[in-house]
Amino acid sequence: MCGLVGLLTSDGSGRRLREGFPTALHCMRHRGPDEPGGTWSDDDLVLGFNRLAFIDIEHSHQPLRWGPPESPDRYALTYNGEVYNYLELRAQLAADEGAVFHTEGDGEAVVAAFHYWGPGAVARLRGMFAFAIWDTETRTLFLARDPFGIKPLFMATGPGGTAFGSEKKSILALLDSVGGGRDLDPRAIEHYTVLQYVPEPETLHRDITRLESGCHATLTPGSAPRIQRYFTPQFDIRPFTSGGEQRRYDEIAEVLSDSVAKHMRADVTVGSFLSGGIDSTAIAALAIRHNPDLITFTTGFEREGYSEVDVAAESAAAIGARHIVKVVGPAEFASAIPEIVWYLDDPVADPALVPLYFVAQEARKHVKVVLSGEGADELFGGYTIYREPLSLKPFDRLPGGLRSAAGRLSARIPEGTRGKSLLHRGSMTLEERYYGNARSFDDARLRAVLRGYRPEWTHTDVTADLYATTRGWDPVARMQHIDLFTWLRGDILVKADKMTMANSLELRVPFLDPEVFEVAQRLPTDQKLAHGTTKYALRRALEQIVPGHVLHRKKLGFPVPLRHWLAGTELHDWARETIAHSQTDQIFDKAAVLAMLDEHRAGTVDNSRRLWTVLVFMVWHGIFVEGSITPTIADREYPVTL
Structure with a gap:
């Protein structure tokens, strides 16, 4: 897990522009404190990389050079993510293609697969990734992003070329080089206000976009990116045959167990997040089979009735894991908001990202990688x-x-x-x-x-x-499809990536695996929603894996007492002050926003989520537009291994 940034120039000024890369890399130093500031350039391209090392720690440095025996330095690679089937890919490439490897890492497997199999190699990668491969012979740049959008990739194209990177902040640092502007996109602002996140491929800046999940792009100097979708999730529903129910449940359990095993591959310690729900509990219960010393982490709040701490602790005890809890109070919650919004790049008005930030901060004191349960609801029908x-x-x-x-x-x-x-x-x-959602x-x-x-x-x-x-599909499958392209990649995965990487912690999501999806996509509606519950087939599949007290609980994640705090002394004054000082009068009617706050405090209407949406935007605007808010971003120093 790392941070990459690059600039493909239109005028052959790559070597000169390399001098400006320290700023772009420093913006995302949290993504790779193990080996920060790695750069490589030629006349057309500059690549920069911050490494957070997990596999083949002593080698696999980036930007990575690789090529076939006849041209050993043909390609330059920057790669953010993990490909969990890299051992199998390396073996296949060596046996079938005669590929030669010089490290033990997964990066060489990615670039070798691209060389021998072309762009179609992306569909063979089982993992989370965003990467750039530069072919020095054809002068062609290839960018790709994983099927579900677990890892981000931002882009900006202008007269000077195309900048790309893991963080929007780094693209902002390179906008002058590509000739892009900093104007906000009013359409994206409206989308954010309605949805609580900015949907792909938009960002709040008009000239910066995101390469969408399941897509790759090809560029040459002076050309615009040619984008192609290589993965579209299809719910190919197949009714169960007579007597086939248990076989399907066994298949779910087997493929999920295999996915967790693959996601445990690392040369560092792997832990697991653990809330009170079935998804994270299943992942932790499977993970402890591979690491008997597994540590699990959860968070709660200083308010009775808003904590999953007790249930999570009971689950950890049941599976035999060491368990660590982080409790967050309203003052700590409010003081962290500017820093959290800075890490987000674009606002996401999901209050659950705040406890996620704190539990990631706590986890990073003990481990370098955590597993989590994101994606189960979208794949198995959990909402x-x-x-x-x-x-x-x-x-x-x-x-x-x-x-x-x-x-x-x-x-x-x-x-x-x-x-x-x-x-x-x-x-x-x-x-x-x-x-x-x-x-x-x-x-x-x-x-x-x-x-x-x-x-x-x-x-x-x-x-x-x-x-x-999706016309003609089952309506539940259509809703799942919508969520895969909107809520999952716009909210769930953004906060998962940003809040963990803010703490130099890698988060892995075994449910969002192509082979797990291949099983989940075939489930009929009555195996998702049955007997008054959701994720019915998944629950049946996990009967022998998760503790009984969790098996039929509703998913709650890390619930936040936002409604209470905004109405009381905890956050009300902070909210009123944020509204008063925000220079967003041209975007929001602040009198109407204050009226919502008063209405909420009076208890006549619950405006907590609407208020939070506006407040997070105002903090974002103060940081990235006005410059009136300056978060305190600590330079954290971590050892290479834990």
């Missing part, structure tokens, strides 16, 4: 909202006119009246009502708070193409 198509099925039989009438009727029913929400949501199609503002509130509101920039702008490609 309660996935049950909605079942409850709204009677509305599907209504003629269009009657459904519209139900919507008009719901508008006349007073707020809080039982049945109002059911009528309102039942009157809409799936495409109209669902655009992922997050929504801060409805249209009326958005219009009141966001200046320059454009209704065509809301959910259909983000999800229309995704729904078009």
